[in-house]
Amino acid sequence: MRRLFLLFVFACLPATLCGCIDLAPLVAGQMNEVVVEESPRFLEINKIALIDVDGVITASPSVWMPRSGAAVADVREKLKRAAEDRRVVAVVLRINSPGGEVTASDMIHQDILRFKKETGRPVVAMLMGLATSGGYYIATAADVIVASPTTVTGSVGVIMQFVSVEDLFDKIGVEAEVVKSGAMKDIASPLRRMTAEERRILRGINESMFERFIAVVHESRPVTEADLQTIRDGRILSADQAVALHLADRTGYLDDALRIARIRAGVGGADVVLYRPFPHYNANIYASAFPARGGVLEHALELLLKQQGAAFLYLWEPGLANVGP
Secondary structure, eight states, X not given: OHHHHHHHHHHHHHHHHTTXXXXXXXXXXXXXXXXXXXXXXXTOOOEEEEEEEESSBBSSOOSSOSSOSSBHHHHXXXXXXXXXXXXXXXXXXXXXXXXXXXXXXXXXXXXXXXXXXXXXXXEEEEEEEXXXXXXXXXXXXXXXXXXXXXXXXXXXXXXXXXXXXXXXXXXXXXXXXXXXXXXXXXXXXXXXXXXXXXXXXXXXXXXXXXXXXXXXXXXXSOOOHHHHXXXXXXXXXXXXXXXXXXXXXXXXXXXXXXXXXHHHHTOSOOEEEEXXXXXXXXOSTTOOSSOOOOOHHHHHHHHHHHHTSOOEEEXXXXXXXXXXX
16 A cells, blocks of 8 residues: 555656645645636635535544544634635535534534634525535524525424334343443433433433524524424425525525625635545536545434434434424
8 A cells, every 4th residue: 555655646746846736735634725616807816615514414523434524623624724814705605414413513503603703704505405404503604595496404403313122132032231320320221111201301401402403593594483483393394495484595506605605705706615635626616525425324324323322413314203392
């Protein structure tokens, strides 16, 4: 492997020396800035940072996908990079996520609010194919939300899921023994059925997190009480339904979101840049900052396995209910 790497470096050396290829980000493990759409204006000085929130939202990157696209560390790194670049006049969040961890969603949401407060620069959220639950929670931190005409969004709610294997253990003759310091210490354990009191405790935590979600929507969006009552059941919404319920400002495409970002920033033009580990061949605004990955179900399974137990999630997954109180 080392020989292959050295061969690659030497093969790229001529292009590197003439400035055609920048290997510094690869060697240093940093994200590289790639211009994916050039401004038509000559000698353009402004930039719009296109930041992806792509995949299941997690507090830390996956072992298998260290650049997951929806990990707190990656989004924060991109926001920091944009904040430190005075040429970046606005940020467009390109969200394609079913949601994920409650805390991770909230952290990214707060990072976006902090970016806006410290820089005074506008943020526009572009909802792609899927922007539900935690994905939508993050979008509420933006100044403007644009939904693709075919976006699936909404799913405002909290879910906690786990299985009980008590009956299975009884059938195969396996007995689980747990030594615990208190009656509630193994609450939500898959080794036994929950008691009514345990269910009440978990329900209370779920309701608290759900009400926080509702409060974030209420504070950031021009929703009415009727709008909030409609979305409280955790339903998913089409783009038009989201606009009608004031969860999104308008339908449109990525070009529209970039145009709104330019208007909000008060500039006539801007280069559009992505931050990604190494330059890819597809330099356009629909290019991804990350390599191809598995689907939503694979991501959700990975997230649940990583939790090593029950977890509260702002997540919509087909086939699973997402409910509030």
